[in-house]
Amino acid sequence: MRTITVGTRQSALALTQTNQVIERLKEIAENAGIACRFELKKIITRGDRILDVTLSKVGGKGLFVKEIEQALLDGAIDMAVHSMKDMPWERQEGLSIGATPLREDPRDCLVTRGNVSLSELPRGARVGTSSLRRSAQLLAYRPDLNVESIRGNIDSRLRKLEEEGFDAIVLAAAGLHRMGWKDRISEYLSPDICIPTVAQGALGIECRADDAFMLDLLGRFEDADTALAVRAERQFLGRLNGGCQIPIGAYAVVKDDAAGGKQLEMTAVVGTPDGSRLIKEWGRGSDPIQLGDLLADKMIEQGADRIIAELGG
Known part of the structure; x- marks a missing residue:
């Protein structure tokens, strides 16, 4: 029986979603006759250590994954459960x-x-x-709001709502769903108002590229439509070389077409932090790479590359 060591950040949300993944993988392994057991290893990332500075000012990519990826490369863990939105475009x-x-x-x-x-x-x-992405879109919709930076894990941000005099906070719905806190949600923000960040709500389960055992097990957990949508969104991000210093988002939906294939519909946004300028585009296609590039190129024609350059992206 193989023991699979799973690396995770130590926040309540990270542990919850990692344990949910482990339980599902146990079911998959049992149904496939694969003998394995799981153990957790908590890892503190740079993004977890720096809580008094906004993400856009910390800079860099992979703030929440680099230490975990190094543990994978070192053989200290066998797999890691990431929030896909935290994954940098460049693959390790x-x-x-x-x-x-x-x-x-x-x-x-x-x-x-x-x-x-x-x-x-x-x-x-x-x-x-x-x-910055949320801030820009909220201010574009309601410029009268006083949008302020708030850092911390999902539970600490909920506490700050009560303790620090905020009227509202904006969070990813996925995190509240996974924690079983749907009842805390006052309103879901339509993508017409606030386009999500790239790959929001999706998980990426990472392993070593030469670990055939893990690749076989994890391959049984893949959701084809999710993978297709995330590929399109991440291609858009990579084409523009966007990061957390840039108000940038993309959201793709997969639909069945009349011929029995798959069609992607994607909306995307790039803007200035104060919301004074938002560039939005929409596109449709069957190839996620081509669709991501198409929307990025449309935005470049409208000056998105200049916005990104001015913001240090």
């Missing part, structure tokens, strides 16, 4: 995403005092978010 040599499971709800959501909606927030309301 020697590692592979063995599975992209079924995606959770990709939308952003609002948690507010008094359980009010975005339109019901008073003028000048204090809204907390760690994301």
Whole structure:
């Protein structure tokens, strides 16, 4: 029986989603007659250590994955469960995403005092978010809001809503769903208002590229539609070389076409942090790489590359 050591960040959300993955993999292994057992290894990443600075100012890519990937390369762990939105575009040599499971709800959501909606927030309301993408789109929709930076894990940000006088905070719905806290959500933000970040709601399960045992097991956990949508979104991000310093998002939906194939529909956004300029595009196609490049190129024609360059992307 093989013992599989699973690396994870130590936040409540990271541990919860990792344990959910492990339970599903146990079922898959049992049904396939694969003998294995799992153990957890908690790893602190640079992004977890730096909590008093906004993500856009910390800079760099892979803030929440580099230490975990190094543990994989060193053989200290056999697989890792990442939030796919944290994964940098450039892949680490020697590692592979063995599975992209079924995606959770990709939308952003609002948690507010008094359980009010975005339109019901008073003028000048204090809204907390760690994301320039969310901030830009909220300010474009409601420029009267006072959007402020708020860092920390999902549970600490919920505490700050109550303790630090915020009227609302914006979080990924997927995290609240996985924690069993749907009842805290005041409103789901439509992508028409706030396009999600690339791969939000999706998990990426990573292993060593030469570990045939893990690749076989994880391959049984792949969700084809999720993988297709995430590939298109990440291609868009990579083509523009965007990062957390840039208000940038993309959201792809997979639909069955009349010929029995798959069609992707994707919306994307690039903007300035104050929301004064948002470039949005929409496209459709069957090839995720071509679709990602198409939307990126459309945005470059409208000046997205200049916005990214000015912001240091």
